[in-house]
Amino acid sequence: MKPELQSWLTEKRHELHQVPEISGEERGTAASISNLLLACGPDAVLTGIGGHGVAAVYESGQPGPTIGIRCELDGLPIQEISSARYASQHPGKGHLCGHDGHMAMVLGVAFVLGDKRPAKGRVVLIFQPAEETGQGAIAFRADHKFANIAPDYVYSLHNLPGLELGAVEMCSGPANCASRGMRIVLTGKTSHAAAPQDGLSPAGALAELIPALAALGHGGALDADYALTTLTHARLGETTFGVAPGMAELWVTLRTVSDTRMTGLIREAEQLVSASAQAHGLGVEISYDDVFEACVNTDEAVQILSEACQTRDIPCKLVPTPQRFSEDFGQFGKGAKTAMFWLGAGRDHPQLHNPDYDFPDALIPIGTDIFLAAIEQTLKA
Incomplete structure (x- = not known):
């Protein structure tokens, strides 16, 4: 990733971090994301999906699969403890799960696709509301707008404290409890x-x-x-x-x-x-x-993500057991081949949902690169 793009994405992550909104209340976050996406040259930006959900569509003009890249809009109702200049300005609320970083990564994908469309098919970038309550993905898929962008493959990630910074783990089958x-x-x-x-x-x-x-x-x-x-x-x-x-x-x-x-x-x-x-x-x-509900990775999607990491020389380990924490990403598996991978936030990094947690900015180019590689690999499959 070019330094100027990384710097821009980091700045946008910090801006999002300052104004967290909890599940179902992401109106301002969705508006900011929509404006940023419009500047990245998509063929369409859909808003108000399943609440405050947003989707950007990048068409190739050629037949092929629809590939979804999903991230989350919401923060948590937890008071942040931070001395960072970009700390939360909303009392009692904080981006203490890293969704601000996930959004920055997918914005990076949008920026790149704006200059270079997929070789075939189309890519849909999904900014989903209300992940923390388990209701967001259900509402997003149930919205009538989703039928027009329903993906054949969907990829997502979650940063994972306790795992070496920048390392990737994932598993086939059950992925989240x-x-x-x-x-x-x-x-x-x-x-x-x-x-x-x-x-x-x-x-x-x-x-x-x-x-x-x-x-x-x-x-x-x-x-x-x-x-x-x-x-x-x-x-x-x-x-x-x-x-x-x-x-x-x-x-x-x-x-x-x-x-x-x-x-x-x-x-x-x-x-x-x-x-x-x-x-x-x-x-x-x-x-x-x-x-x-349980989140289950499909074998084909896991293989594609594994190959994507290999092409970018990113350490990737297939593990036999799922994560104990839950995710509503599994809803996208009802009609698509899906896989979520875990991206290490550092072995000694504060745990998710803790008042002192902050997303590591060093992960932004890594996550963006994996998503872009996954798009490329899917189109080769």
């Missing part, structure tokens, strides 16, 4: 703290469910039986000494390698909760948020 947030509300009856016998406290059920739900999934090997239940929040009654509680709330994240195992884990958890509520005479409501 399925997960969902389970919210449990137990309802009894309040009473004066001096007369708890006149109420119906959910404290006993809550005390039972915390270890019982944790015991449903201990993690372990990332195979077909993998299941992990993580207790993330619990609340009993109100913050007062004068009232015996009549309500309890418990949040649990369920995580599995496959969607089939997730179905089983949900059934086990719901049966356990229902039995406990019934035994204690409590009402119960169960709801789910942040629902992510």
Whole structure:
């Protein structure tokens, strides 16, 4: 990558970093991306896809496959801790997962394609909203505009702290775990703290469910039986000494390698909760948020990405197990050959979703180059 392009992309990454918007609220980010794409000479820029999604289309004029390159628009509702001059200007919000860097890479692809169109077929650059909630890819694909740009192949990446800076890892088959947030509300009856016998406290059920739900999934090997239940929040009654509680709330994240195992884990958890509520005479409501299906890489797309890295002399390792974290990118596999690779952010780099995380700018030219090579390799396949 030419130094001037790298400098421009780094500047744009820093600008995006300063104004993070959380899932479903990416209006300003989408507008900025649309304006930047228009300056990169696409044949079309589509906006408002599945919310605030944006897509840029680069036509070759020749028959061939449609290749999608996908990145994410949203930030996180987490206060950033940073002394960088480009730190977040939006209190309580930050690009602490690196989506600003992912956008910069795909903008780099746009810039190059503006000067040199694909040899055949077309390339669609996808800037997807609401990845962090698991709803963005679903909404993007469900939008009627998507039918006109539906890709045959889609490639994406995620930066990965703990992996050597600039190194690439990926796997065939399961690539990211399925997960969902389970919210449990137990309802009894309040009473004066001096007369708890006149109420119906959910404290006993809550005390039972915390270890019982944790015991449903201990993690372990990332195979077909993998299941992990993580207790993330619990609340009993109100913050007062004068009232015996009549309500309890418990949040649990369920995580599995496959969607089939997730179905089983949900059934086990719901049966356990229902039995406990019934035994204690409590009402119960169960709801789910942040629902992510498993992300699965197809063999052909993985092979293409592997060959793309080889052509650019970028270290690439095929690994046998998926990542524990979740991604909604798997939705694009419903109708396309897809693969996500992990690009090392450094062995000692702060972890994703941490207040002190920042995307390494050195990755911008590497990610851009891999995407461009993947386009070339796909057209040779």
